[in-house]
Amino acid sequence: MSCFLRSDEFTFVYLILRCVMSVIYLLIAISIFVAICFFIAFVFAVKSGQYDDDYTPSVRMLFDDELIKSSQKKSEN
Amino acid sequence: MEKNNCFHCGLVIEDKIVFDEKEFCCNGCKTVYEIFSLNDLTCYYDFEKSPGATPQDISGKYDFLDNESIVAKLLEFQEDSTAIISLSIPHIHCSSCIWILENLQKLQKGINTSQVNFPEKKVRINYNPDVVSLKSIVHLLSSIGYEPYISLENYETGKRNIDRSLTYKLGVAFFCFGNIMLLSFPEYFEVKEYWLDNYRPFFRWLIFALSLPSFLYSASGYYVSAIKSIKSKMLNIDIPIALGIVVMFVRSTFDIVMDYGSGFFDSLTGLIFFMLLGKMFQIKTYSFLSFERDFKSYFPIAITKINADTTEESIPVYEIEKGDRLLIRNQELIPVDGILISDKAEIDYSFVTGEAVPITKKSGDKVFAGGKQIGKVIEMEVLHSVSQSYLTQLWSNDVFQKRVEQKHKTITDSISRYFAPILLLIAFAGFGYWIFFDANTAFNVFTAVLIVACPCALALTAPFTMGNMLRIFGNKHFYLKNALVIEQLAKVDTVVFDKTGTITTNAKSNISYEGKVIDESNLALLKSVLRASNHPLSRMLYDFLPETKRLKLDSFEEITGKGIQAEVNGISIQMGSANFVTEKGQSEIQQTSVHVKIGNEYFGKYIFNNQYREGLSELFSKLSSQFQLKVLSGDNEGERSLLESILPKGTEMVFNQKPEQKLEFIKSLQEQGKNVMMVGDGLNDAGALAQSNVGVSISENVNVFSPACDAILDAKEFKRLHYFLKLSKKSITTIKMSFTLSLLYNVVGLSFAITGNLLPLVAAIIMPLSTITIVSFVTVMSNYYSRKIK
Secondary structure, eight states: OGGGSOHHHHHHHHHHHHHHHHHHHHHHHHHHHHHHHHHHHHHHHHHTTTTTOSSHHHHHTTHHHHHHHHHHHHHHO | OOOOBOTTTOOBOSSOEEETTEEESSHHHHHHHHHHHHTTOTTHHHHSSSOOOOOOOOTTTTGGGGOHHHHHHHOSEEETTEEEEEEEOTTOOSHHHHHHHTTGGGTSTTEEEEEEETTTTEEEEEEOTTTSOHHHHHHHHHHTTOOOBOOHHHHHHOSOOOOOHHHHHHHHHHHHHHHHHHHHHHHHSOOOOHHHHHHHHHHHHHHHHHHHHIIIIITHHHHHHHHHHHHTTOOOTHHHHHHHHHHHHHHHHHHHHHTSOOOSHHHHHHHHHHHHHHHHHHOOOOTTSOSOOOGGGTSOSEEEEEOTTSOEEEEEGGGOOTTOEEEEOTTOBOOSOEEEOSSEEEEEOHHHHOOOSOEEEETTOEEOTTOEEESSOEEEEESSOGGGSHHHHGGGSHHHHOOOSOSSOOHHHHHHHHHHHHHHHHHHHHHHHHTTTOHHHHHHHHHHHHHHTOOHHHHHHHHHHHHHHHHHHHHTTEEESSTHHHHHHHHOOEEEEEIIIIIEEEEEEEEEEEESOOOHHHHHHHHHHHHHOOOHHHHHHHHHSOOOOOOOOSEEEEETTTEEEEEETTEEEEEEOHHHHTSSOOOOOSOEEEEEEETTEEEEEEEEEEEEOTTHHHHHHHHHTTSEEEEEOSSOGGGHHHHHHHSOTTOEEEOSOOHHHHHHHHHHHHHTTOOEEEEEOSGGGHHHHHHSSEEEEEESSTTTOOOSOSEEEEGGGGGGHHHHHHHHHHHHHHHHHHHHHHHHHHHHHHHHHHTTOOOHHHHHHHHHHHHHHHHHHHHHHHHHHHHHOO
16 A cells, blocks of 8 residues: 555555544444344344234234225215 | 025025125124124125135033133133133134234224234234123124134143244344354455454454354254253264354364464354254244144033033033033033933034044933034033043053154264264364374364364255255145154155045045935925935935925924934825834944835935045055055944955955054054054044154144144145155155265365365355255255156
C-alpha cells in the first residue's frame, strides 16, 4: 500500500485506519448484540409453542378477510 | 333422477331435503346448516366444498361430563372463571374445520377462545365454566358434526410435556455457526496486513467464546450417547462423532492459545449444526396418528351404572366392580366382561376381531369387553373389572411391558463398529510415524486424523435417506412410526397376515345366492320386507338386492336371533336363520347366511362371504417369490379352500387363533431366526403386532383407530405393500452407496491429515462439501427409486 503513497499521505491513511479499527470493536459488539437479541426472541418463540404446530397458523392467517366478507353479506341481505 | 351431493357433508342424496335453496341428505346436515346460517357463519362452506359431517345422535353419551371429578381430570387448566380443555376431534380435515372451530365463541356464550392444532386434530378451548359447562360444549361440537373423541387415554395422561430441546439445540447451533463463519472470514484470506494481525487475537477469542454454547449445549446429546454406548460395550456412530468434536475443540483451543492458527471452530460448529439438522429431518412425525394405542384409547372414560334403587349414575370405568349393573347405549363400547340382562343385544366386535357382522346375544349370554352395542339400550351385569377382562388381559403380556427402544442395531451402528477402531488405528499409526521426526507434527497429525475423519457425512447419510423415505411413504399413505422401521422393513423375510379385516375388507360383504330362482315380483316382496328391518344383515342384503318398487307391509315382526316374519299382499314371508325358516334345523356350517321362504315355499339362501381386498392374489403372488407368507385367523376353517384357491401355493394358513396364540405364533417364528412382519388390524392382533419385528396395522380410516404398531397402512394402499417392502430395501442400498461416497471423502481428508497438511481452510471446505454432496445424493437416489420401482 505504501508504495503508492507519499510519506505524509501514508501517515494520514494510517491514522484513519487506527480510528476505523477501534470502531471494529464497537461494530462487532453491536452486531453480536443484535444477533443475541434475535436469538433470545427465537428462544421465546419456541417456548411459547410457536414451533409446535407449523401448519395451522398458515391457514389461520387467511381467515380474517373472510370474516369481514360474511358481515358484508349480512348487511346486503 | 339425477343424484346430487349434500351441500353440507357431500354424500349422495337419497331423500332430498331442500332448505334455503340448498340440498341436504338428512335433517342432521340441514340442522347444522341452519345453526351456521343463523349465526352468520355460512362462509364455512366457502373454504371447502361440502366440508361437514352428519351429526350423530349422542343423547346420554356424555352424561359422565356432569361428574365433576371426571371433568377435572380432563381439563388442562382450571381456575375460578377460566378452564382450558384440549379435545381431539377426528373429523378435522380442512380449512373450513379450522375456521368454524376457531369461531366457536360466536355459537356459544362462555367460550373465550378456541384454537385448532391441525396436525394433531385437536382443538384447545378456553371457556368460562360458570357460564357454560364442558358437557354443553361437547354437545355443541357434536351438534355441528364435530364430535370430540374422549377416551380412557385422556383420563390418564393429563398434561403432556412437549420436548422442544432439539429445536433449542438447533437454534443455538445455528446461531454459533453463523456468527463464527462471519468472524472467520478474514482468516480465510491469509494476507499479511497490519490491521488483521493486530486484531487477530480479538477475533479468535470471540470465535472461541461463540463456539462454547454449541460445543457444550448443542452437541451434548452426542457425548451422552457415546458414553452410554461405551458403557454398554456397543460401539455406535456417536463415539467417533463425540471424539471428533472434543478433539477438534481441544486442538483448536490449543492452537489459538499457542498462536499456531485459528483452529477449526468454523468446521466444528458447522458440523454440529448439520448433524442436528439431519436429526431434525429424520424426525417426521405424524402427530395425528398414534402408534402407541392400547385398549385405553378405545374404551370410554365413564359408563352408566344402575344403582340398586334404579337411579342412574356415571362412574369412571376404573371404578366398575364385579356385580355392578351397567347400561350400554347404542354405539357404546362394552368396557368389561359381563352377562347380558336385557333380552337381546346386537354386538359388533369389529374392534376386536375385525369381523363386521354383529353377533346376536340373548339374555344370560356372556358379553366380552371391546364389543359395541348396536341398537337399543341394554343392561348387563359385570363379571370382571376392566383390568381382568378377557381382552385387556392381553396387555399384561410381557411384550407390552418392555418396549425396548431399539429392537435391533441400525445399519449406521454396525458400520461404525468397524469404523471407530480403524480410525483410532490410523490416528495412532500416523502419530507413531511422525513421532520419529517431529513431536509437534505427530500431535498435529493425530488430532487432524480424528478431526477430518469425524464421520459427519457418514452420520448424516442414514437420517437424510430415512427422513426422505419416511416422507415418500407418508405421501403414499404408509405411515411409519419412525425411521428405524425402514431398516427393519428391509430385513423382513416372513410376512404374516391376519385374515379378517386385513386381507378381507370389513366394509362390505360379498353376497351370493344359492337356491331356486327368485323372480322380480318376489324380489320386490323381499326388498320391501328388508326395508323395515334394522338387522345389519338385512341392511346389507337390502343394499345388495336390485332396486324394485316398494310394497306396503301388512304385518311385520322381527324375532330376535331368528329372523323376520312378515306379510305382504296376503303372502307370508320368512327370512332368517336356517332353523327358523326351514323348521328342521338344517346344520349350518361355518357360514353366515339368510334363508328365504315365500308363501310356503322354501327358496334358498343368501350367503355372506368375506370380500377379499382388491389386488390380494396379485400381491401375494408378488410377495411369495421373496417372502414366506402366512395367514393367521381367529376364524374357523370355513374359507380355507377358497383362500387356497386365491393365494399362491405354500402359503401356510392357521385358523382358530386366539390373540395370545397369534403372539406365540410370531414368537416361535422369530425363534427360528425369522424377521417377521405382521400385518393386522384389530385389537386381537395387538399382541402379534407388538411381538413382530415390524407390526403393520391396516386401517380403513387412518384418523380413527389402529392398535399399537410400527406402521399404519391405509387400507386403500394394501395392494402396494410389495412396493413398500421393495422400496425400503432400496433405501438401504442407497445408504450403502452413500457410505462408500462419504468414506471416499474421508480417504481424501485423511491423506491431507496424515501428511500433516490439514489447514483449517481445507477442513472448512471438505466438511460442508461432503455434507452437501451426501445429502443431495441420498435425496436424489431415494426419489429416483421411489419413481422407478413399480
